[in-house]
Amino acid sequence: MVEGRILKTEFFQRGTLTVARQLLGKHLVASLNGKEVALPITEVEAYDGPKDRACHAHRGRTPRNAVMFGAPGVWYVYLCYGVHWLLNIVTGPESYPAAVLVRGAGHVSGPGRLTRFVGITRDQDRRPAHPATGLWVEDRGLRVPRREIERTPRIGIGYAGPVWSEKPFRYVWTPQPKSTPKQKRG
């Protein structure tokens, strides 16, 4: 398996939008149920604090979202629509409830499909991103040019009202195929 630099708390402790943007191209690495997976993250969404009406923490602290109020760099996994596990990583300073939703990685698109593919369930909820927990994030040196990043509104949060549902908090990385020069310059 390729070695990479494991992202630590400091990476996730910064602003949620910054973390979201910089997670693109980082590798989501899992060692769960004896299965090893490493996929470059291609799509994320930021959920930024109590004022963000789309953020689970907007209505205050509950047993489910309490992990968002804690230390950054910890997974927040919850069941959506009774069917799909959705994977988030807590961001920002301690007690500031924010997180980044991982929506796609590698060839897998869709947050529910991603967790199913990797084997993520409630078992990972509230656990820190670290090899000891079987799920972490690595920087393997992939560079993501700004021109390959698209920002759009988040998906499926129309209930958040016109202001918050339209914020461009979704980041999508579409790697451009390398141009193959047909003839030499000169």
Add this chain to the structure above:
DNA sequence: TAAGTGATCTCT
């Protein structure tokens, strides 16, 4: 386009 699915939250 609409159903499936069940935890979670709010209100009684």
Add this chain to the structure above:
DNA sequence: GAGATCACTTAA
């Protein structure tokens, strides 16, 4: 305890 809601996916 009941009812509404929900950061999705799949089958038509």
